[in-house]
Amino acid sequence: MPLVRILCSKPHLHRAVMGLVLSSLPVSLTNARSPEQVAFDEQIKPVLQECAACHGGVKQTSGLSVLSRERLLSETDSGVPAVVPGDPEASELFLRVSSDDPDLRMPPEAALEAHQVAALEDWIARGAPWPEHWAYTPLPETPIAAEQTPPGVLPIDALIERGRGDSAATPMPAADRRTLIRRLSIDLTGLLPTPPEVAAFLADEREDAYERLVDRLLASPHFGERWARHWLDEARYADSEGYEKDTPKADAYQYRDWVIEAINADMPFDQFTIKQIAGDLLPDRTAKDLLATKLHLQAQFNLEGGVDAEEDRTKRVIDRVNTISMVWLATTIGCCQCHDHPYDPLSQRDFYGMYAFFNNADLAADFLIEPPENAEELRAERAKQWAETAELIRRQVDDKNLSQAVQGQLSKLRPYDNSKGFTRFLRERQEDRRTTYVFRRGNFLEPLVEEGPVLPDTPETLPPLMPRGEAADRLDLARWLVDPNNPLTARVTVNKIWMHLFGEPLTMPGDFGSRGEEPVLRELLDEMARWFREEGAWSRKALIRQIVLSDAYQQQSKIRPVQAEIDPANALLYRQNRYRVEAELVRDFALQVAGLLSRKVGGPSVFPPLPAIIAEQTYAGSNKYKASEGEDRFRRGLYTFARRTAMDPNLLVFDCPEGAQSRAERYRSNNALQALATLQNEVFHEAAQAFAARLLKLSFGASLDDDARFREAFMIALSRPPSKAELLAMSELLAAARSYYEHHPDDAEKLVGTHRVVDVSVVENAAWVASARAILNLDEFLTRE
C-alpha cells in the first residue's frame, strides 16, 4: 500500500483531510490533572507563591515558609503553626488573610480577593492537601494506552488524541514525501537530502519505505554530529577557557568527538550519563571514560592575573552543580549557593550537598588519544610542574599574596598542555581531601564551619541517594540520576528529544520545578519517559525512531487560521511545526548545495574565515586568528573553533550560544542582520559562487535551458521543483543580471570570483551567481518544514 494511503487510513487524519472543524473552544489545559491538583494549581499555589516573596526561601519573615506543606504546618516564631489542617479558624494563615485589622492583615499592601480567601479556607478545611509536584511523581509502572498499539511500540498518537480531549480542531494530514525526507534528513543528520536520495524515496513503493529511510538516517555517521550539537549546547561546550585571555584549549574537541561517537554508537543514556559525570570512578574505566569527564572541564577557567585561584575553583564547582541540575533535573539550583531557593523546596544545604560531590574533583592530564614516544618523559616533566603549582595553590588558600604566582603558573600550564598534546580531564583527589561547608551568602571566604561539614548528598525533596559505600561519591550521584526511583532524568531527557523533533518541547525544558508548567500532554511525556527507560533501555535512537514514525511527526506544518485560534501555541500538535534551522545548519546547507561541504567527522576544531574586527575585540589582541585552508574551510559548523569571547558572527547572529551556561533551548530570532549575513558574508557568497558553478556544469548530454537549470537548482536546494510563478520570478532576476553584466563585464569578473566555469562566458556565469544567491536566501531554504 502506498505510504500516503497508509498514513490516511487513521480516522482522525481522514477528518483532517476533510477539513472539518466542529467548534472553536479554546484548548483545555487541565486534561491530565486530578481535580485536586487543578484546585491546588489554580487557586492555592498562585497565592502561596505571592506569600513566598517574604515567607519563602530567601526571606522567612516571622519564621514562616510556605514552600512546602511540612513547613506550613511547622511552628513559626510565634510558636503556632500557620496552618492547622481541617481547622481554618485555628490557622494563623487564614486568620491573617481574612482579618479586617490593617495591622494584622496579610498581605500588608493589599488584601486578597474574597474568592482567594474562600479558596484558602476551603483548602485548609479539607486538610490542606498538597499534591505532589507533577515532575517528582513516580513514572507509571505499566504502559499507558498500550492496548492501542502493537507490543513495544509507543502509543504516541493515541496519547496525543487522549490529551486533546474533546478539543475541536483536526490534525493535519501527512506531509508529502518530499517534505518528509527533507524533514527527516534535517532532524536526524542536519543535512539536506540530495536529489537522488529524494528521487529514490519517491520511487520506493515498498510498504516500509519510510521506516527504511528512518533507519538509514539513524545509521548515518552524521546522526551523531547532529545530536551531539544539541548535547554540546547543554554541556556549554567551547574551545577556550573563557574570561579575558580566553586561552584556547587544544584538547577540547576530544570531548566533542566523544559525544559524537557515543551518540553514533547509541550508547544508552544511562551509560552516557554515568561516564560523563563519573567516568574516572568507574571500576574498569578506559581512557575514553576519562575523556567523558571533560564535560566538567567546560566550566570556565579565569586565568586573569590577580584572580584568586581558590575562588575560581569554587566557581567551577558551582558551575558543575548548576549544569548537572539543569541538564538532568531541569532544576535551577544556583540561587541556593547564597540562600534557600525562593520558590522551590531546595535549601542552601541541599546545594552544598551537591557541591560536596565535586569539591574533591581535580584537574588531571594525560595522553588519552595517542601517547607520543617520549610520553613517560613528558609525564614526569608535567608531574614536576604540577607538583609545584599544586603546592602553591595549597598555600594560596591561606596566603593571598601568592595569588599572582599561582595564576602565573596556571596560565603557563595551559599552553604547555596544548603544545605537548596532553588531554585534561577530571579525577577524584585521594589525599588531602577538602571538607565542604556551607558558604555564608555564597562567599567562599566565609565557610560556616560551626554548622559542621556537609557530606555529598542529593536534595532532600528528591528521591533518596543509595550510596555504595559509607560516603557517597560522584559515581553514586551519576547512578542516582538514572536510577529507576528518579523520575526526573527520563522526563527531562525525553522532553528535550521531543523538542528536537518538533521544534517545541512538551513543557519548558529548563524548568521542572514548581514554577514549571505541567505539560498539556502529560500522559505522553510520562509514557515516553517510562518507555525510554524500560522497553527503550535508554536508547536515544530507539526513542527517536518511535517518535518519527508517529503520525504526529509526519503531519504537514502548514498553519491553518482556525487551528491557530483554537491552539495558537500548537500545544496539542494539530500540525508539525516549521522553523528556521540552527546557526550551524544555515551555513552547512549553503556549503552543501554549493558542493563545498566537507563530510569529515570529528577531529580538531577548524577556523573558517572570520572578519578581522571580531578577532580584534579579544583581550589585548590575544586572538591571532589564522583561517584554515583547504577542506577545513568547509567543515560543518559544529567543528568551528568556539572561542567564547570572539564567536564567529555567522553563528552568533543565528543564535548559536557562546558556551557560557548550559542551554537546553535555542532562540530562533529572525532579524535583518541575518539577511545581511546570508546575502553578503564571504562564506555565503562563496557558496553562491560555487552553487552557480555547480548548476552551470550540469548537462544531460544536451545543453540545458534556463528553466531546466532552475528546476535542478530548486531540487538541490529545496528538494522540490519550482512552481511556474517561481520560475518566472527567477527568470526575471536572471535576465536583469544578464543585462547588467553584459554592460559591466568587470563587475561580472568580481562577482564570480574564483569559482569561474571555463566553458561559460563570464557574463553568463555572473548572472547565475546572482540567481543562485537568491535561492540560498529563500525562507524555505533556511527552514525545516
Add this chain to the structure above:
Amino acid sequence: MGNIEQTRRSFLTTAASGLGGAALSSLLLGDSALGQPLAGHPLAPKSPHFAPRAKSCIFFFMAGAPSQLDLFDYKPELSKLDGQKMPESMTEGVRFAFIQKDTATLMAPRRRFRQFGESGMWFSDLLPNVAQHADDLCMIRSMQTDQFNHHPGQLMMQCGQAQFGLPSTGSWLSYGLGTENQNMPSYVVLTSGRGSSGGATLWSSGYLSSVHAGVLLRNQGPPILNLANPPGLPRELQRQAIDTINDINASHYEHMHDPEIASRIENYELAFRMQAAAPELTDLRNESAATLARYGVDRAEPEKKNRVGPGDHYRSFATNCLLARRMVERGVRFVNIIFASWDHHSDLDEGLAYNTGMVDQPIAALIDDLKGRGLLDETLVVWGGEFGRTPLGENRPGDRGVTGRDHHPSAFSMFMAGGGVRGGTTYGETDEIGWNVVDKPVHVNDFQATLLHLFGIDHKRLTYRHQGADMRLTNITRESHVIEDLLA
C-alpha cells in the same frame, strides 16, 4: 494574537502588491507590555512603565578601571600620607589582585585638583574640557561593585552579574523599549584600541533573542559587518534580488501562513534600507570643519603611547564620539563606546595622560554638541569603568618603584550627564584616603536600576523568564534601589 495575525496578513498582501517597505514596517509593530513575552516584532517600539526622561544612552565604558583618585575623588589627606603604611584595621579581610599587603604603602596622586562650575565639582587637571561641563554632570563618588577582576567586573557593570551568558544593559533596553529607528540596529557598540577583557561578551544578548545583541560598528570602511554587497553586485541588482526573494517568500506565505515568513520578508527590506542608512551614518563629509575640529577628529596621535597598542586611537575615539551623536540623532537606543586600556598597575601618570588626552576633548565636545542640538535632555551620557583603583601603590615583587594602583572594588567614581540626571551633583563620599565609601554607597545594581528608571523602566518589572526565574538586569537576589537624588 488574532490582531497580529491580521496585521501580518494585511502586511503581506500589501507587500505582495509592492508597497514600499518603510510604510510596511509600521504595520508590523504590535504593542506589547513590558516584561511580557513579545508577541509582535521584537524590536517594535514599546511603552515604558512610566514617563521616561531619557530616550538614548551613550555609555563610555572605560574598561580596565580608571583611577578615580587621580581624576575625580580629591583626597588631600592621601597626599599627606604618601609613602606611609595603611592601618592594618583597614586592610583586614581586604583582597588585592597584585598588591603585597605587608609592604604596601599609600600613594599620593600627582595631579593638581580644583573645583569647577557653580557646583564646585572637583576634577584633576587631566580632564580640563570635561570639567567645563561640571554643572551638567552628576558625579557619583561612592560606586561599589562585588568584583575585583576585570572580566567579572566588566560583566557586572554591563550585565548586572559576574556571569557569562547574561544580557547586557543595551540588550535589556532593546528588549524593553524596542527601537525607534527601523533602519539601524537598536544597540550599537564602538571600540577603540585593544580588545577589552570581556570582549564580545560585554554586548551579548545572553538568554534574550540575538535581535537584542549589540551590533559592533566599525568607524572605517563599511560600518556594519556584511553591509557591503559582494564585489561586483550593484545596488540595483540587490534590489532585484530582494524583490525576487520576497516574491517567492510571499507566495510561500500564502501557502504556509507562518508569520515568521512575513518577518523574514520585512527583514530583507530592513537589511536593504540599512545598507543605505548605515554608510550615511558614518559618512562625516556633511559635518562642518568646525565640528570635526571641536571633536578633535583630526588630532594627531601623541608620540608617547602607553599600553594601548598600535593605531590611531585619538582619531578613532573622537570619531566614535561624533558617530554616537549621529546615532542618537537617528534614534539608536544604546551606544556603547569601549576603550579598554585603563588598567594602570604601573606607569599610571603616563598612561592616564595619554588616555585622558584622548577622551577629554571629544567627550566635552559631544556633551556640548548634544546640548546645542537640544538632545542632551533626552540623551543619557555615562562614563566609568568596572571598578576603581587603590590608594595604595603597587609593590609587586620585582617591580621597581611605585608607579601604579591595584584594583579597587569598594569605592570608585562614575559620572553621568543629560537624560534626566541632576547636573552639578556630587553624590556620595569616600573616607579621607578614598578607601571606603562613608556616605551614600551606590552599588552597581543600584546604578543600573537608576539608569533603567531614567528610561521609564521599573527594574523589577522588566523581566524575562529564564530557567524558571524571572531574570532582570539587576540581580534578582539583591534588593536594588533607584538613587532618587541623582534625578533632576
